Structure formats: C-alpha cells, structure tokens
Amino acid sequence: MATALASDLTTLTLGAPLALDSGKQLANVELAYETYGELNADKSNAILIFHALTGDQFVAKTHPLTGKPGWWDRMVGPGKPIDTARYHVICANVIGSCLGSTGPASAAQDGEPYGMRFPVITIRDMVRAQVGLLDALGIERLHAVVGGSMGGMQALSFAANFPGRTERVLAIATTARHSAQNIAFHEVGRQAIMADPDWEGGDYYARGKGPEKGLAVARMAAHITYLSEQGLTDKFGRQLQDRDAKSFGFDADFQVESYLRYQGLAFTDRFDANSYLYITRAMDYFDLAEEHGGLLADAFREASDTRFCVVSFDTDWLYPTSESRNVVHALNAVAAPVSFVELSAPFGHDSFLLECPALDRVVKGFLG
Amino acid sequence: MATALASDLTTLTLGAPLALDSGKQLANVELAYETYGELNADKSNAILIFHALTGDQFVAKTHPLTGKPGWWDRMVGPGKPIDTARYHVICANVIGSCLGSTGPASAAQDGEPYGMRFPVITIRDMVRAQVGLLDALGIERLHAVVGGSMGGMQALSFAANFPGRTERVLAIATTARHSAQNIAFHEVGRQAIMADPDWEGGDYYARGKGPEKGLAVARMAAHITYLSEQGLTDKFGRQLQDRDAKSFGFDADFQVESYLRYQGLAFTDRFDANSYLYITRAMDYFDLAEEHGGLLADAFREASDTRFCVVSFDTDWLYPTSESRNVVHALNAVAAPVSFVELSAPFGHDSFLLECPALDRVVKGFLG
Structure with missing residues (x-):
C-alpha cells in the first residue's frame, strides 16, 4: 500500500456535495486529474478520457508510484491517435479510487479514513463527478469522450445522462451491463x-x-x-x-x-x-438499460445526434463482441449515427491497451 | 474440514510401495473404493470410472459427508447408461485426495499427517495406484475406463501407460495437457x-x-x-x-x-x-505428449487396438473442443479406432455431470 505525494497530483474540489445514486451525498469531493495539450480559445477541442478499473489520470505521464509510462502513452500524445497537438485531453481519477480523488482512503468528516463508511457508488456517480470537473473548467461541450472497459461504461453513461455535453462517444471493449459471469x-x-x-x-x-x-x-x-x-x-x-x-x-x-x-x-x-x-461493486451495479426503464434504446434517446463509435475485440471474453452489438442495436433503434467494428487482436480484453494498429486507425479516424 | 468415518469406507492397502513420477516412493498406499454391480465369472465386465478433481468413489451411492446422491448417480446404476445390471463398476478415490485414499491428511511414517511432506504426484501416479487396485482385485483387462475432466485425463493416461488393460477408453470433457489458462x-x-x-x-x-x-x-x-x-x-x-x-x-x-x-x-x-x-498440481503437470517424447501420437502407439470415444461440449471453455480434437488427431495418427463427438449442452464444462440425454446415448452406445 503506497500513497502518491500531494506534489504529484493536480486536484480540484467540487463546489457542491455530490448527489449519489444510493440517495446519499458525498461532500468535499476532490478530483485528481491531468491534462495534456492546450485548450483552445472557445474550449471546443477537449477530449475526456475515462480510465478503467485500476487505471488513473496518468494516461500519458509517468506514474508517480510505479515510475512507468502512462497507461495509454501509446495512444495519447503529439501526433498520436489522440493527438495532443490538436486536442486538450483531460483524464480524472474516478471517485472511489486511490490516486488523489475522494475514495475509501480519504478522510471523512471526522478526519479518519472512510474505510467501509465510504458510500457505495455507481458508474453514473463517477461520471457526475467528472461533469462537475468539466463545469469547473468551463467546458460546456466536449469534442469527444473516450474510454475502454470501465472507461467505456462511463462513456456510455455520459452519453445517456449528459447527452448535450459531447459531440462524440468512443466506447471500446465494453458493455452496457455487467453479466452474471462478470x-x-x-x-x-x-x-x-x-x-x-x-x-x-x-x-x-x-x-x-x-x-x-x-x-x-x-x-x-x-x-x-x-x-x-x-x-x-x-x-x-x-x-x-x-x-x-x-x-x-x-x-x-x-x-x-x-x-x-x-x-x-x-x-x-x-x-x-x-x-x-x-x-468492482460500481461495475457490477452497472446496467444502463435498467437505469432507463429497462430498455437500452431509451438510454440513448436524447443522444441521437451524438456520433458513436463502438469497438470490440474478437478475443475479448470479458466483454465479448455480443455486448458491443447490444449497444449498437440500441443506438440503431434511436437512429443515432454509429460506427461499429470488431477488431482482430490476440490479446483478449487488454487489446485496447496494447499494440493494435487497427485500433489506432479507428480512434484517429473517428476523432477527426 | 470434515473426515469420513472409517465405517463408510472400503479400502485396500497396496502390497508394494508406489513408485512416483517424482522419483520418490509412497509406502503403505491405501485406496478407498466402491463397486457397483456384480463382477462376472471371467472378470471381463469391469468398468473403471475415474473421478474428477473434487470427486470421489461415491459415484452412485450417498456421499458419507454431504448425504447427497453420488456425483454420477444419473449415469451409473441398473438400466442406466453405465448399466450396473450388466457391468461391474469400480471407482477409487485418487491418491492425494481426502476420502479414504492416501493423501496429505494421511499419517506419514512418523504417525503425523503428511501435510506438505506428501510427495507431489501426477495423473500417471494416480493411475498407477488404481492399476495396483485392479491387480489386487485380479482384474486383468477392463471392459472400459471412463472419466470426465480430470477423470478423462486418467483415462487417457491409462490408455497410454497400460494399453493392454482395457478394451475401451471413454474420455469426456478433457484434455491431453493443461493449458496456460488452466x-x-x-x-x-x-x-x-x-x-x-x-x-x-x-x-x-x-x-x-x-x-x-x-x-x-x-x-x-x-x-x-x-x-x-x-x-x-x-x-x-x-x-x-x-x-x-x-x-x-x-x-x-x-x-x-x-x-x-x-x-x-x-x-x-x-x-x-x-x-x-x-x-491441482497433478493436473497442471499433466502433459501426455511430454511424457512420451513430445509427440502425443506416440503416447497412443501401443494402444492402437483399443477403442476410443472422445466427447466434448460446445460450451466448455475450460477444456474446449479443440483440446479433444487434439487427442483425436493423435489417435488418428496411430490408426486407433476412435469416435469423436462434440455435444451441444448449455452448462459448460459441468455438462458431463448434468442432464444431457445426448451424452447418455453416446455412453450407452459406446459401452455396448
């Protein structure tokens, strides 16, 4: 168990308590985040990347604890598929996590760590907190949200719950609900x-x-x-x-x-x-259809003018292509513009993090 | 942790120490076994069933610890696919296990439980011990050996290492080697x-x-x-x-x-x-090709007049059909008579234990 030094972290405290799906509120929410590339004058070139279960905001910077390159260093940077010479990339540590954002290790009101007194959160709660960050940064509408695995769940949740706030949604190796096996x-x-x-x-x-x-x-x-x-x-x-x-x-x-x-x-x-x-609890609770009355298409009804790109991998047995197809069918049902591709890669679910030139081309092409 | 009462168990002590693949010897090997149906006069109607990882000899009798029916009660009994009105069925607890056969909980020479002083054993060692049981029972040649999962590994190992001792080999939902994922x-x-x-x-x-x-x-x-x-x-x-x-x-x-x-x-x-x-260690060590110079076909060269039946299930991702096909190709290479079928069943690897009428027909047909 190690903790990052405060000097390694950029954090922002949300101005208001965060209303959670559980009905509880989380006060003094801190979000630790990193940015890459310049925000343009009209704040229209921002891309929000959502990280996966054990990921963090260090997408393309050295990790302060491990000293290793960022987890998507191969994808994000100047001239890379998510081109920081053109886009302002933001990535925040999700609430519940442990790299600077408020989570179970953070101090509760009594000054002691929350531990299991931390409220159970959902994927939508994670997204709400990050929308709070966008508000604080004055970014009304994103060029895109992007995420793989749990990051993809957040991207879909963002599209469903904050449909006006992004032009594009790129959801990779993900699902609209956790299966019994998951x-x-x-x-x-x-x-x-x-x-x-x-x-x-x-x-x-x-x-x-x-x-x-x-x-x-x-x-x-x-x-x-x-x-x-x-x-x-x-x-x-x-x-x-x-x-x-x-x-x-x-x-x-x-x-x-x-x-x-x-x-x-x-x-x-x-x-x-x-x-x-x-x-993991937040992921298991994730069921985008259930949140929207039981029909997945209804989750996307307000997002039908958002452009979607859904990517799966043929060897991913955690969130297999059938789960992506499920999302695409729902998007089709509301006539949302969607591209869908199943890529061939040998690495299973982790393919989105690894060397996959076909993914690079899809990402670059979709972001424009 | 519970132990079976001695009165629930039928055991036999092997007459000689068991030579193990590790090079060690295991002395005073006890085998706990159960039989079902009558052995005929010329001892030609015996079927040896090998159990899986957590199975035992109580194939078709009430389990002495759980009080539940035997694990293959639906398959073994009078008029059932393995018909105890016609065949004498034997099943022994494998060495290393804990239902009466010698394993880590048994007393070592010093009277104390072996614990981790028990030698690491292999699938072939399990089979050797059971051949010792057959010898003691005076059964020279079996009508068939039958097993699913780890039982199937023992069936294949039996065929490879004791080729004259069975007329038929029925290997279900199994593999000739444990994969990296296994x-x-x-x-x-x-x-x-x-x-x-x-x-x-x-x-x-x-x-x-x-x-x-x-x-x-x-x-x-x-x-x-x-x-x-x-x-x-x-x-x-x-x-x-x-x-x-x-x-x-x-x-x-x-x-x-x-x-x-x-x-x-x-x-x-x-x-x-x-x-x-x-x-689990024995299963991980299992690689029938490696034992026979690296070529799986060589494992079966002496067994080419044995009749084989290999069964896989389409939803089994633990030992998928490709593993069975691998076995069948090796058998084909030595021109052994082999039937191969991939059955469709929804239950995954456990299909061999569950309601699958197609399996019943295959088993009944193959045993004749």
Missing part, C-alpha cells in the same frame, strides 16, 4: 480481499499495511480475464520458469504462474484494496 | 489457500480447522470455469437475491454472488485444502 469474477476478488485478516473490515489504514495477499489473489483472478486463452498460450504455453524440469513442488514452476504472482504483488504496491471493492 | 486458474486457487493464515504451511490438521476462507475462494474461482457464460446468464442473469432493489452495500445482492458464496462454503465441509493443492 459479477462472479468480481465477487471472487472481493471475497479474497475480505477473507484476508489484514483487511480488518476495511479499517487498515492506520496500520499502513492492507490486505495485500487477498488483493494480490483478486488481481490474479481478474488478470486472467483480461487475457485470451490463445494469448496466454502464445506468451507462456507450458514453458518452465528458470528451470529445466518440473520441481515436483509448489514453487512457480511454470512461467504463467510466475507472471501471475508478479502481477498480483506489483498491484498491491499501487492500489488500495477498499478502492478495489468499491469500484 | 494452470493460471489453478494457481489463483492455490495462492488463495496459501494466503490464508489458517493454512499454516499445510500443518493445520491437529487444530481441526483448515484454511477454509482461502479454500472457499479457490473453489469460487474454479467454479466459474466449470460453467458457461450463457449458462450463468440463463440461470442467474442480474437477478437480485431475496430483495427488490440493490442494497448499495457488499452483501450478496445478486443471486450469482449468493450462489458462489454457497458453493465455496459448502466445499470446505467436504474437502481438504492440501488435497486441493496436490490434485
């Missing part, structure tokens, strides 16, 4: 965290050590869902790790074991376990 | 168990309480892989559990969460965590 995998992760005695009902901040083993297991399970079976086979197969023969023991004999263990451990250095609980 | 899911489960402080390096027997939370998480993760995405959607979708609206909390709001939690908890009442570690 919920099941998240529940495994939450149970792994809560089973760890170091979780202590979420009240671990004072100790400086959270439920790291549980969080690592949660990350390992989730990580498998981000990759395709074929991708894992191509990358690791049954290759052994630094040995010529099986050890007949329980060390990480196979490369894929060693890789997963590393993914789990590394994650605990940069992410808060309670944030993982709250954000 | 290993990855098992590793998550093992890490969940080992992360539980109640595991205590496997040395928990004296306390009477094992790493139940970790084992439950392992089971939950594995359970998802046994079901199809569509099956989960059909069965649970996003239906709420005993409530009209989301609770905005971390209780099991969704039926699928409640179901998974139940599956995890119930499992800890009947299964030993160390056995879970050892048996």
